[in-house]
Amino acid sequence: MTYSSAVPSNGAGFAQVLHAEWTKLRSVRSTWICVGLTFGLTILLAYLAGSGNTTDANSFGPQRFFQAQLVHQSLTGDGSIVTHVASQEETGPDAKAGVMITGPVADPTSKTGLPASPPAYAAIMVTPGHGVQWQSDISHDAAGTTDPAPRWLKLTRAGSRITGYESPDGVTWTQVGTAEVTELPATARVGMFVSAPPTGVKAIRRSPTSIENSPDYTLSTAVFDSVRITGANGQPVSGSWQHVDTSGPPRELPHDSVAGSFTENAGRFTVSGAGDLGVQAPGSVGDNDVVRDTLSGILIGFIAMAVLAALYITSEFRRGIIRTTFTATPRRGRVLAAKSIVLAAVAFVTGVAAAVPAFLISQPLLRENGFAPPAYPKVSLTDGPVVRAVLGTGLVLALLAVLALALGALLRSSAAAITLVIAVVLVPLIIGPFLTLGGEAWLKRITPGAGMAIQQTRERWDDAIGPWAGIAVLSGWVAVVLIAAVVQLRRRDA
Amino acid sequence: MHSEGRLSGVTTPSRGMPSVSAMDATIDVAGLRKRYGSTVAVDDLTFTVHPGMVTGFVGPNGAGKSTTMRIVLGLDAADAGTARIGGRPYRSLTAPLTEVGALLDAEAIHPGRRAKDHLLWMAQSNGLPARRVGEVLDQVGLTSAARRRAGGFSLGMRQRLGIAAAMLGDPPVLIFDEPVNGLDPEGIRWIRGYLRGLAAEGRAILVSSHLMSELEETADHLVVIGRGRMVADTSVADLVAGASGTRVLLRTSQRTDAMTLLARAGATVAVIDHEAVTVDGLSGERIAALLGAAQVPFSELGAHRATLEEAYMELTRDAVEFGATGSTP
Numbered sequence: 001m002t003y004s005s006a007v008p009s010n011g012a013g014f015a016q017v018l019h020a021e022w023t024k025l026r027s028v029r030s031t032w033i034c035v036g037l038t039f040g041l042t043i044l045l046a047y048l049a050g051s052g053n054t055t056d057a058n059s060f061g062p063q064r065f066f067q068a069q070l071v072h073q074s075l076t077g078d079g080s081i082v083t084h085v086a087s088q089e090e091t092g093p094d095a096k097a098g099v100m101i102t103g104p105v106a107d108p109t110s111k112t113g114l115p116a117s118p119p120a121y122a123a124i125m126v127t128p129g130h131g132v133q134w135q136s137d138i139s140h141d142a143a144g145t146t147d148p149a150p151r152w153l154k155l156t157r158a159g160s161r162i163t164g165y166e167s168p169d170g171v172t173w174t175q176v177g178t179a180e181v182t183e184l185p186a187t188a189r190v191g192m193f194v195s196a197p198p199t200g201v202k203a204i205r206r207s208p209t210s211i212e213n214s215p216d217y218t219l220s221t222a223v224f225d226s227v228r229i230t231g232a233n234g235q236p237v238s239g240s241w242q243h244v245d246t247s248g249p250p251r252e253l254p255h256d257s258v259a260g261s262f263t264e265n266a267g268r269f270t271v272s273g274a275g276d277l278g279v280q281a282p283g284s285v286g287d288n289d290v291v292r293d294t295l296s297g298i299l300i301g302f303i304a305m306a307v308l309a310a311l312y313i314t315s316e317f318r319r320g321i322i323r324t325t326f327t328a329t330p331r332r333g334r335v336l337a338a339k340s341i342v343l344a345a346v347a348f349v350t351g352v353a354a355a356v357p358a359f360l361i362s363q364p365l366l367r368e369n370g371f372a373p374p375a376y377p378k379v380s381l382t383d384g385p386v387v388r389a390v391l392g393t394g395l396v397l398a399l400l401a402v403l404a405l406a407l408g409a410l411l412r413s414s415a416a417a418i419t420l421v422i423a424v425v426l427v428p429l430i431i432g433p434f435l436t437l438g439g440e441a442w443l444k445r446i447t448p449g450a451g452m453a454i455q456q457t458r459e460r461w462d463d464a465i466g467p468w469a470g471i472a473v474l475s476g477w478v479a480v481v482l483i484a485a486v487v488q489l490r491r492r493d494a
Numbered sequence: 495m496h497s498e499g500r501l502s503g504v505t506t507p508s509r510g511m512p513s514v515s516a517m518d519a520t521i522d523v524a525g526l527r528k529r530y531g532s533t534v535a536v537d538d539l540t541f542t543v544h545p546g547m548v549t550g551f552v553g554p555n556g557a558g559k560s561t562t563m564r565i566v567l568g569l570d571a572a573d574a575g576t577a578r579i580g581g582r583p584y585r586s587l588t589a590p591l592t593e594v595g596a597l598l599d600a601e602a603i604h605p606g607r608r609a610k611d612h613l614l615w616m617a618q619s620n621g622l623p624a625r626r627v628g629e630v631l632d633q634v635g636l637t638s639a640a641r642r643r644a645g646g647f648s649l650g651m652r653q654r655l656g657i658a659a660a661m662l663g664d665p666p667v668l669i670f671d672e673p674v675n676g677l678d679p680e681g682i683r684w685i686r687g688y689l690r691g692l693a694a695e696g697r698a699i700l701v702s703s704h705l706m707s708e709l710e711e712t713a714d715h716l717v718v719i720g721r722g723r724m725v726a727d728t729s730v731a732d733l734v735a736g737a738s739g740t741r742v743l744l745r746t747s748q749r750t751d752a753m754t755l756l757a758r759a760g761a762t763v764a765v766i767d768h769e770a771v772t773v774d775g776l777s778g779e780r781i782a783a784l785l786g787a788a789q790v791p792f793s794e795l796g797a798h799r800a801t802l803e804e805a806y807m808e809l810t811r812d813a814v815e816f817g818a819t820g821s822t823p
Contacts, residue, residue, distance in 0.1 A: 002519045002545045003666040003696035009589040010621030020619035027611035028604055320602035323569050324659070327596055328619040330568050330585040493570035 017329050017338040025312060025342055034308035035350050038301035038397070042354035043361065045297025050362030050369075053293065057286035057375035066119070067275020068246050069260030070100065072191030073239040077232045080156040081190045084170060084226040085126050086268070088149035093129020095196040096277055097222030099155045101162055101181075101188050120183035123193065123277070124164030124176055126151045132166045134177030135278055142177035149222065160184055170226065190229060191241070194260070194273035196220035201461035208433035213461070217274040219260065224269040245273070286375030291389050291457040294362035295355055298393050299425065299452070302400050305347055306421050307414075309404035312343055314414035323494050332489040336409055340402045340482065347401035351394030356381065359390060385457035388467060392454030399451055399474045400425060406478065409485035424477075425449050440464075448477045518580055519545045519593075519666035519698045521566055525575035528561055528722075535561040537722040539575070543700045545666065548693045550713030550730075551702040552806060558722040559702040560598070563671050566700075567596055579667055591620040595660030596669040600652035600676070605645025609636060609655055612644060617662050630658040635684075649676030657685070668692060668699045674708045686712045706806035718809050725809050733805050741772045742781060745794035752790050759784055772798045 010016065025031050075081075081099050088097045102121035122136035124144075132144030132151060144166045152167035163178040198215030205211050229237040243262040260273035313336075316322040329335050359381060367378070379386055400421070408417035428447040432440035444450060444464035453470030456463060465473065521543035528536040536558040543549045551559050564570040566577040568584035579587065579594050587593050603612055613627040631637050634654040639647070644655065653673055660668055670689075674682055689712055693699050703709050709716070716733055718726040726733060746752045746769065753763045753771060761775040773781055778795055785792055 004519075005592040005664040005666060007592060007622055007626060007662075007664040009592050009663065012589045012591075012620045016619055016621045020615040023611060023615040023618055024604075024607075027608060027615070028606045030606060315604060319604065320599045321604060323564070323567075323598055324602055324616065325619075326569055327567050327584075327594070327598075328591055328616050330587065330590060493564070 012329065014334055014338065017334055018341060020328070021335070021338040021342045025346065030311065031308055031346075034304045035346065037304035038298075038308075038347075038350050039354045040301075041304060042295075042297050042301035042351075042393075043358045045300055046294040046358030046362040047365070049294045049297065050365030053288075053366065053369060053371070055286060055288065055370040055375070058370060058372060063280040065276035065278060065280065066121070066246055068096070068100070068193040068195035068277050069243065069262065069271055069273025069275075070102075070189070070191055070193045070246055071241055071243045071262045071269060071271055072100075072102075072189040073229060073237065073241060074187050075101070075157070075190045075229060075231070075237060076187040078157050078159065079190070079229065079231045079237065080154060082152070082154045082170070082226070082228045082230075083192055083224045084152050085149040086223040086225050088126060088128060088222040089220045090128035090148075091196045091218045091220040092199050094127055095194075095220040096125040096127055096133070097149065097192070097194050097220070097224075097271070098123055098125025098133075099153050099191065100193045101155055101157060101184065101190045103183065103185050103188060120181050122155065122162035122164065122179055122181050122184075124153050124155055124166065125193075126153070132176055134164045136162060136177065136179035136181055141278065144174065144176035152226075155190065157184075157188070157190075192222075192224045192227065192269055192271055193277075194220055194222045194271040195277045196274045197276040203437055203461060205433075205437050211437070219272045219274045221270060221272040224271065225267055227267065227269065241269075243271075246275070286371070287458075287460055288371065288376070289456060289458050289460055290363070290366050290371050290376055291359065291379060291386055292455040294366070295358055295389055295393050295455045296452065297358065298351060298354065298397055298455075299449075301351075301354060302397060302425065303422060305350065305397060305401050306404040306418050309343055309347070309401040310408035310414045310417040310421070312339060312405055312408070314408040314412060314417060317412040318414070326494045332494075333486040336406070336482070336486055336489060339405060343401050343405055344398040348394040348398040351397035352391060353394075355390040355393035359386070379457065383457070389455045389457050392467065392471070395471065396451040396454055396474065399471070399478050400448065403448060403474075403478050403481060406481040406485040410481065410488055437462075445470075446473065448474050450474055519696075520580060521667060521669070521698060521700060522578045522581070523562065523566065523575070524577075526562065526565060526572050526577060527574035528558075528565060528570065528572050534722050536565070536572075539719065539722070539724055541717045541724065541727050543667075543698045543717075544715070545698040546693060546696050547714035548689050548699045548701055548709075548712050549715045549717060550706075550709035551700055551717050551719075552706055552709060553702075553704065553719040553725070555704050557704075557719045559704075559719065560671055561722075562719075563596070563598060563669055563700070563702065566669065567594070567598070589620045589622075589663065591616065591622065591663030591665065593663070593665050594667045594669065595663060595665040596671075597653070597656035597660045597673055598669075598671045600649060600656045600673075603644040603647075603652060603655065606643055608641055608643055609647070610640040612655065613659055613662060616659055620663055622663055626662050626664075630661045633661060634658040650678055650681050653677055653681070653685075657688070666697050668697055670699070670701045672702055672704070674703060682708070707803050710802045718806065720809075730802065733809075734800055734802055736805070740777075741774045741798040741800075742776070742778050743770065743794065743796055743798040744773055744781065744792055745770045746785075746790060746792035748790050751788070752785060752792065755784060755788050755790060756781065770794075 083099055085097050100121055100123035103119035120137060124134050126132055126149045128148050131146030131148060134142040152170040154165040154173060156163050160180050160182045162181050164176045165173040166176050167173045196218060199218045200216040202214050202216035203211050231237045245260045262271045316325060325335055326332060404417060404421040407421050411417050425448055428443045428449055432443050441464040450465050450470040451474030453465045454467045456467050524540050526536050526539040539562060553559055565572045610627050617624060617626050631640050634657050636654050636658060653676055673685055677685060689699055689701060713730055715729050749769060749771060756763050756773055759776060761773045764772045766772060782795055
């Protein structure tokens with residue numbers, strides 16, 4: 001008497017639920033409206049960023065820096081200076097410690113009689129990152145061995161010809177560089193110097209809408225010994241050592257915090273200094289992340305995706321379709337997992353599909369607006385960080401969409417879920433400027449918006465978190481809300 | 495009141511019903527209890543839906559019919575008791591749509607989704623062949639609307655779509671919550687025939703309604719509940735017979751005189767229309783004798799046969815009264 005189904009079933013496993021959830025998503029028009037809006041808004045914002053942002057980074061000429069702690073004596077006529085750089089503190093690859101010959105140096109404390117440009121000089125130095133370097137008249141330089149301190153250095157003067165040597169032992173010398181320094185006066189200053197370029201950016205928040213940036217200097221300390229100055233006659237020259245901080249008013253920050261110093265103890269000279277020595281090429285001031293700036297419009301596109309994601313489950317609760325879903329698939333966690341995967345796939349493809357044209361449209365516009373080499377080297381879609389940013393745009397959109405979905409499952413209300421997900425992503429961006437820079441950085445580290453760090457393609461002073469660490473933070477949020485949603489779906493009546 | 499007499503033909507539910515084999519397509523509800531906050535929706539409900547017949551699930555709105563159905567389908571969790579399909583809890587069914595088909599709410603369709611897509615995702619979720627979509631649409635007469643979005647469907651069309659969805663897996667057990675709602679007379683006739691046909695194939699069918707008349711020509715068996723409690727679990731024939739009881743139908747042109755006379759003799763008299771009354775408490779012979787002695791003419795005197803609706807009204811009235819007294823401490 002009992003009837004038995006005549007319809008064969010391939011089983012109701014996870015693959016079947018995935019298939020069903022994909023059919024659900026694709027068979028509703030609002031899905032494609034939201035996908036289209038996400039796609040269009042993201043590209044539109046990239047276009048606006050590309051056409052609206054300009055820079056004059058390339059219009060700065062070469063910038064000359066002559067900032068060092070110099071411990072010197074006078075040398076009249078030909079002669080030489082030899083020293084042994086016993087140690088050098090590594091504050092960065094370009095910290096410098098060496099010997100120098102130069103003309104008169106303006107005393108920065110007098111604030112008058114400043115030379116319009118740095119004086120003529122020649123110097124040989126060691127750096128932690130690039131070994132032995134030779135500089136003369138700022139614009140000429142040469143490289144010696146790549147060995148860092150300890151190292152022997154020598155500078156000789158013959159008329160206006162200055163030559164720099166290096167040696168591992170003070171016995172065997174190798175020439176590193178030579179130059180005619182014609183503007184050098186007959187009595188020049190020779191001595192040891194220490195310099196260290198900025199290690200970062202010192203930022204101070206002045207108001208929610210204004211941040212002051214300046215180079216962040218760190219003192220580097222080097223120890224010199226075996227210092228010997230020899231005159232034209234081959235005899236040692238002795239005199240009193242003087243020290244001067246050649247950095248003057250060009251430095252924007254009050255220099256007190258990084259004031260150089262020098263001490264001598266039985267022929268050992270300990271010198272601390274900070275500053276930059278040499279030429280900064282034109283355009284090296286550009287530090288915008290042109291890729292992130294144009295792809296971050298995905299956050300606006302995300303608003304449309306959040307609507308789609310929340311409705312994907314809240315519309316089922318509102319209309320009672322969830323009961324049909326749960327009668328077809330009584331395992332509720334499986335339903336949410338299938339929805340998450342289908343939605344994440346759609347969001348990922350949408351994000352990447354929007355990021356590629358967004359990049360291709362915005363980059364030529366930015367180049368026209370000054371974001372061009374040398375300040376901004378041309379970036380290509382195949383560069384590693386760009387690939388990461390473009391694919392990451394899809395990834396972050398997918399994770400945020402799943403977050404919206406999980407909130408929808410938890411709250412069962414589209415209005416509540418959409419509002420909340422947009423709030424947790426966007427509100428920190430609004431609140432951040434009211435906090436200290438440190439507080440803002442923490443907000444960017446711990447809120448779901450941390451995932452946006454995946455769009456970084458270069459290091460910047462205001463990076464709060466690394467690309468993958470940011471994705472990990474966002475994933476953590478998604479996991480927590482998803483688990484809460486599954487627990488609640490199982491417990492609560494449908 | 496005469497509730498005892500009226501209920502004499504009704505079998506009251508018992509816990510010790512014979513258990514059915516696990517393979518049988520039955521719905522077994524045992525000791526089911528469900529409360530929402532302070533409201534008891536289902537209170538100690540026990541019944542079985544057998545294969546090969548249509549079981550009507552009747553009770554006023556809010557009696558607990560939908561709640562019971564949701565518990566049977568694993569959607570709501572019972573506070574106590576069990577609900578099993580063929581001996582197994584719904585949530586343990588592997589491909590549920592091939593074992594149970596359900597129509598809970600015809601409005602539960604996404605208005606932006608085409609009818610065929612609504613059926614397609616359901617079929618896919620249980621690994622059913624896609625051809626079933628066309629087959630069930632054909633069964634319910636919606637083939638021409640397959641590509642239309644459900645938002646434009648009338649309530650009747652939605653009911654048909656919901657029935658089509660329930661039939662996707664060709665299940666031996668079917669649960670329909672108020673399927674007649676919104677159907678036109680032609681649709682009502684169609685669904686009666688359709689349900690009878692499904693039962694004749696050996697399927698177990700549970701159909702709820704708040705109107706007994708809707709089930710009069712459809713149901714073989716009735717489960718009547720009120721305020722979450724079992725009122726009657728009986729065959730339709732027994733229920734009508736029980737409600738008819740020993741009452742006698744009397745048709746007379748002098749209704750008032752007859753009523754006064756018979757009431758004085760100790761009978762309970764109820765008016766049916768201006769020429770007809772039912773008399774309870776006196777035999778037909780005694781009534782004839784009394785009327786003859788008083789010279790009250792009458793045109794008809796015979797055993798009264800209650801309609802299903804009357805039987806139901808009496809049952810649920812009792813349930814309401816019972817509930818009202820029961821709730822007072």
